[in-house]
Amino acid sequence: MSATYLGMPGFPPPSHPAFPSFPQAAREAVRDETLRGNLRHATHTIRAKRAGAVAELADWAALREAGKQIKDHTLRHLDRYLEQVEEAVTAAGGTVHWAVDAQEANRIVAGLVRATGETEVVKVKSMATQEIGLNEALEAEGIRAYETDLAELIVQLGKDRPSHILVPAIHRNRGEIRDIFRSQMSAWGRPAPEGLTDAPAELAEAARLHLREKFLRARVGVSGANFVVAETGTLVVVESEGNGRMCLTLPETLISVVGIEKVVPTWRDLEVFLQTLPRSSTAERMNPYTSMWTGTADEDGPSTFHLVLLDNGRTDTLADEVGRQALRCIRCSACLNVCPVYERVGGHAYGSVYPGPIGAILSPQLRGTASEIDASLPYASSLCGACYEVCPVAIDIPEVLVHLRERVVQGGPVTRGGNRVVLQPAKGHAAERAAMRVARWALTHPGVLRGGQRLASRTRRFHPRSLPGPGRAWTGTRDLPAVPAEPFRDWWQRTHGDGEGSE
Amino acid sequence: MSSRERILGRVRRALADVPQDDTPYAQAVCRDYLRQHGDHGAEETVDLLAENLVDYRAVVHRCAAGELPGLIAHLLGERGSQSVLVPPGLDESWLADTDVKRVADLPDSTPHELDRIDSVITGCALAVAETGTLVLDGSPDQGRRRISLIPDHHICVVRVPEQVVSSIPQALERLAPGRPLTWISGPSATSDIELDRVEGVHGPRTLEVVLVSG
Ligand code: SF4
Numbered sequence: 001m002s003a004t005y006l007g008m009p010g011f012p013p014p015s016h017p018a019f020p021s022f023p024q025a026a027r028e029a030v031r032d033e034t035l036r037g038n039l040r041h042a043t044h045t046i047r048a049k050r051a052g053a054v055a056e057l058a059d060w061a062a063l064r065e066a067g068k069q070i071k072d073h074t075l076r077h078l079d080r081y082l083e084q085v086e087e088a089v090t091a092a093g094g095t096v097h098w099a100v101d102a103q104e105a106n107r108i109v110a111g112l113v114r115a116t117g118e119t120e121v122v123k124v125k126s127m128a129t130q131e132i133g134l135n136e137a138l139e140a141e142g143i144r145a146y147e148t149d150l151a152e153l154i155v156q157l158g159k160d161r162p163s164h165i166l167v168p169a170i171h172r173n174r175g176e177i178r179d180i181f182r183s184q185m186s187a188w189g190r191p192a193p194e195g196l197t198d199a200p201a202e203l204a205e206a207a208r209l210h211l212r213e214k215f216l217r218a219r220v221g222v223s224g225a226n227f228v229v230a231e232t233g234t235l236v237v238v239e240s241e242g243n244g245r246m247c248l249t250l251p252e253t254l255i256s257v258v259g260i261e262k263v264v265p266t267w268r269d270l271e272v273f274l275q276t277l278p279r280s281s282t283a284e285r286m287n288p289y290t291s292m293w294t295g296t297a298d299e300d301g302p303s304t305f306h307l308v309l310l311d312n313g314r315t316d317t318l319a320d321e322v323g324r325q326a327l328r329c330i331r332c333s334a335c336l337n338v339c340p341v342y343e344r345v346g347g348h349a350y351g352s353v354y355p356g357p358i359g360a361i362l363s364p365q366l367r368g369t370a371s372e373i374d375a376s377l378p379y380a381s382s383l384c385g386a387c388y389e390v391c392p393v394a395i396d397i398p399e400v401l402v403h404l405r406e407r408v409v410q411g412g413p414v415t416r417g418g419n420r421v422v423l424q425p426a427k428g429h430a431a432e433r434a435a436m437r438v439a440r441w442a443l444t445h446p447g448v449l450r451g452g453q454r455l456a457s458r459t460r461r462f463h464p465r466s467l468p469g470p471g472r473a474w475t476g477t478r479d480l481p482a483v484p485a486e487p488f489r490d491w492w493q494r495t496h497g498d499g500e501g502s503e
Numbered sequence: 504m505s506s507r508e509r510i511l512g513r514v515r516r517a518l519a520d521v522p523q524d525d526t527p528y529a530q531a532v533c534r535d536y537l538r539q540h541g542d543h544g545a546e547e548t549v550d551l552l553a554e555n556l557v558d559y560r561a562v563v564h565r566c567a568a569g570e571l572p573g574l575i576a577h578l579l580g581e582r583g584s585q586s587v588l589v590p591p592g593l594d595e596s597w598l599a600d601t602d603v604k605r606v607a608d609l610p611d612s613t614p615h616e617l618d619r620i621d622s623v624i625t626g627c628a629l630a631v632a633e634t635g636t637l638v639l640d641g642s643p644d645q646g647r648r649r650i651s652l653i654p655d656h657h658i659c660v661v662r663v664p665e666q667v668v669s670s671i672p673q674a675l676e677r678l679a680p681g682r683p684l685t686w687i688s689g690p691s692a693t694s695d696i697e698l699d700r701v702e703g704v705h706g707p708r709t710l711e712v713v714l715v716s717g
Contacts, residue, residue, distance in 0.1 A: 038697070041697060041698075042697050042698040043698075045697070045698050045699065046694075046698045056540075057540060058537065058540065059535075059536040059537045059540075062533075062534075062535050062536035062537075063536045065533065066532055066533060066534055066535075066536055069531070069532045069533060070532050073528070073531045073532060076518065076521050076524065078514045078518070079511050079514045079515050079518075082510070082511065082514070083511070086507075092681070098505070098506040098507040098509075098510050099506060100506045100509055100510060104506060148705075149695070150693045150695040150696070150704060151695035154695070166694075167694065167695055167698055169695060170697075170698065173697060174696055174697060177696060200696040200697070200699060200701040201701055201702075201703065203696055204693055204696070204701050204703055204704050205703070207704060208703075208704055208705055211705065212618070212705075215614070215705070216613075216614040216615050216618055217614075217615075229680065232680040232681065234680050234681075240691070240692050240693055240694060240704075241691055241692065241693045241695075241704035241705050241706070242652065242691040242704055242705035242706025242707075243704070243705045245648065245652050245685065245705075245706060246652065246705055248648075249647075249648040249649050249652065249683075250614050250649060260510065260514075265528055266528065267675060267680045268672075268675060268676075269532075270671075270675055271671050271672040271675050272534075272536070274671050274675075275671055282694050282700075284559070284688070284700075285555065285558075285559075285633065285634040285635065285688070286631075286634035286635065286636050286671075286686070286688040287688065288559070288687065288688050288689050288690070288691055288692045288706070289685065289686065289687060289688075289691070289706060290684075290685070290686035291648075291683075291684070291685055291686075292680070292683070292684040292685075292686075293683045293684075294680060294681050294682075294683075297641070297682070297683045299610060299647065300641050300647040300648055300649075300683050301647070301648055301649075301683055309510070311510045311513065315510060315513035315514050315517050316513075316517075318513075318514060318517040318518065319513075319516070319517035321520055324517075415516075415517065418509065418512070418513040418516070
C-alpha cells in the first residue's frame with residue numbers, strides 16, 4: 001500500500017480498501033515471527049520497569065485518583081476552560097484557532113505555514129497531528145514535514161506506519177532500523193555514516209547528524225502538547241531526545257495542534273501529571289526534557305505562536321456518558337505494554353494512530369462505528385482489565401469496551417458530528433461479521449485469553465464501586481462498573497453460543 | 504457560525520446530562536497525595552539529588568564556592584573545549600580561572616553559529632531531588648533556551664542547598680509559569696530502539712552538574 005502514499009504515510013481512512021480489518025491484520029501479525037519477537041521483548045522490558053518506577057511512589061493510588069478527578073472536572077466544564085485557554089494564550093501573545101475536524105485543522109496549519117513563505121517544517125512527535133494526517137495534507141500543499149523524533153524518523157524513512165503511542169517504531173528491531181537508515185537517509189538529507197552498525201548508540205548518533213541541519217535551518221516548527229494550562233495559557237511538551245526543544249525554540253514560528261481534551265485547569269495540576277506520566281510511559285522518574293511556554297517570550301524562542309484547538313470527534317465522545325472517560329487519556333501507552341492482545345497483534349492491526357486498548361475505545365468513538373475496522377475494535381480485547389490497572393488516570397477501558405460492543409450490536413442513540421443520531425444495530429451487517437471475526441480470533445488464541453483471565457481476577461479487587469467525594473456528581477447514581485462486566489467467554493457463550501465458535 | 508461557536512456549542516450539548524456543579528475548583532479535586540516523598544534534611548536532599556542525577560547519567564561534582572572557578576576551568580580543560588557560551592548574567596567570577604574563549608548569545612547569533620561552540624555554562628532556577636531534575640527559567644544567569652540546547656556539553660551550576668527542593672509539587676510552587684521553562688533530567692536520551700534507554704541524541708550529550716555550597 002505504500003505505493004498509494006507519498007511521503008510520510010499516515011493511516012488511510014478506515015474505509016480505505018487497502019486497509020485490512022482487525023482480524024486479517026492480526027492474523028498476518030501473529031504469523032510474523034520477527035514482529036512478535038520485537039513486540040514481546042519491548043513490552044516486557046518496559047512493563048517491569050514501569051512497575052518499579054510506580055512502586056517508588058507510596059502515594060501512587062492518590063496521584064492516580066487526583067489525575068482522574070482533575071480530568072473529569074475539566075471535561076465537565078470544558079467550555080469554560082477552553083474559553084479560558086483562549087483568553088490566556090491570546091493575552092500572552094499567541095493566536096488561537098479552532099478546528100472542528102481534521103480537514104479544518106489541516107487547512108489552518110497549511111495556511112499558516114504558507115503565510116511564512118516556507119516550504120518545510122520540523123515536527124515534534126504529536127498524536128493529534130498524526131490523527132489528522134497533517135503530513136500528507138501539507139505534502140499536498142507542497143510543504144515537507146520532517147519528523148524529528150527518532151522513532152517517527154524511522155517510521156517516516158521506512159514509509160511505514162506508527163505502531164505504538166510512545167515508541168512508534170516498536171515493531172522494528174535494531175537491525176531493521178540500521179537497514180532503513182542506510183538505505184533511506186540519503187533521500188531525505190544527510191546520508192547515514194559509513195559502516196553504520198546496529199548499536200543503539202550509533203543509530204542515535206546517525207539520527208543526530210541527519211536531523212541537525214534541519215533543526216538549525218528550520219523557520220517553522222509544528223508540535224502537539226501534553227497539557228495546556230487554562231489559568232496561565234501554558235503549553236507543556238514532555239520528551240526525551242531534545243528534538244522537541246529544537247522544534248519549540250529554534251524556529252521563528254511555532255504552530256501547536258492540540259486536542260481540546262488536553263486542558264487542565266491550573267498550574268498546580270501539573271504536579272500530578274508530571275509525576276504520573278513519565279513513570280507510566282518510559283518508566284522514568286522524569287523524562288529527560290520537559291518544555292513549558294506561555295505565548296511568546298521576549299527574544300527567547302519563536303516570535304509567532306499559533307495554537308490550533310482540535311475537536312475532530314472529541315465532542316462526540318464527550319456526549320457519551322460511558323465513553324467520555326476515554327478523553328482523560330494522557331497517552332502514556334502503559335495500557336499497550338500490558339495488553340496480551342496488543343503484544344500478539346502489534347499496533348498496525350488497530351487501524352489508527354491509537355493502537356492497543358486505548359485505541360480500541362478511542363477510535364470507534366472519534367470516528368464512529370460505521371466502518372468494519374471501527375466496529376470490530378471493541379472486540380479486540382479479552383477484557384482482562386490489565387489496562388485499567390496500569391492506567392494513570394484510571395480509565396475503565398473494559399467498561400467502555402463492553403459499552404461499545406453493545407452499541408455495535410444493539411445500535412442506539414449516538415452523537416456524530418455534533419448531531420444526535422440513532423445507530424442501527426449492526427446485526428447481520430458487515431460490521432457485525434467483522435466484529436465477530438475478531439471475537440472468534442481472540443477465542444481461538446488461548447494465550448490471549450489465558451493472560452487475560454489470570455489478570456482479571458487480580459484486577460477486580462481494585463475497582464472502586466463508586467467515586468468518592470465530588471466525583472459523585474459525575475457518575476450520578478450509576479455505580480462504577482463491576483469489571484469485566486462479563487467475562488469474555490461467558491459473553492461469547494451467551495451471544496454466540498451456538499454454531500459460531502469456529503470458522 | 505464560527506468553528507469556535509460550533510465547538511463550544513457541541514461541548515455544551517454533550518454535557519447536557521451533567522448536573523450543575525459549582526464547587527470551587529480548589530475543593531473539586533481530592534489532593535491527598537504527598538507533597539514530598541520521605542522526610543529528608545537539607546543535606547540528605549542534596550545527596551538524593553546527586554544520586555538521582557547520576558542515575559540518569561549526569562556527571563556530578565561538588566565543591567565549595569571558592570573552588571568553583573578552579574573546577575570550571577578544570578572541566579572545560581578536561582573536555583578540550585575551545586569556546587564556551589556564556590549567558591548575559593552569569594557571575595563573571597565563575598570563569599576567572601579559565602582562558603577558554605567566551606562567546607555571548609547575541610540577538611543576531613544564528614543557530615549555526617551556536618552549533619560551533621563546544622560548551623555552555625548556566626545557573627538554574629532550581630533542582631528537584633526526587634527526580635534528579637534541573638529547571639531553567641531563562642533568568643540572566645541561564646540565558647535563552649537555545650543556549651543550553653545546541654552545544655554538546657552543558658555545565659549547570661546549582662547552589663546547594665538553597666536551590667534544591669525535594670519534589671515536583673514543591674518545584675511548581677516556586678516557578679513562574681509565565682517564563683519559558685526547561686526541565687532537564689540527565690542528558691538527552693531515547694527509548695525508541697527496543698524500548699531501551701540510550702543516552703545522547705539531540706540535546707547536550709554530556710551534562711555536568713556542579714553542586715556548589717557556601
Ligand atoms: S488509556 Fe490510560 S494507560 Fe492507556 S495511554 Fe491513556 S492514560 Fe495511558
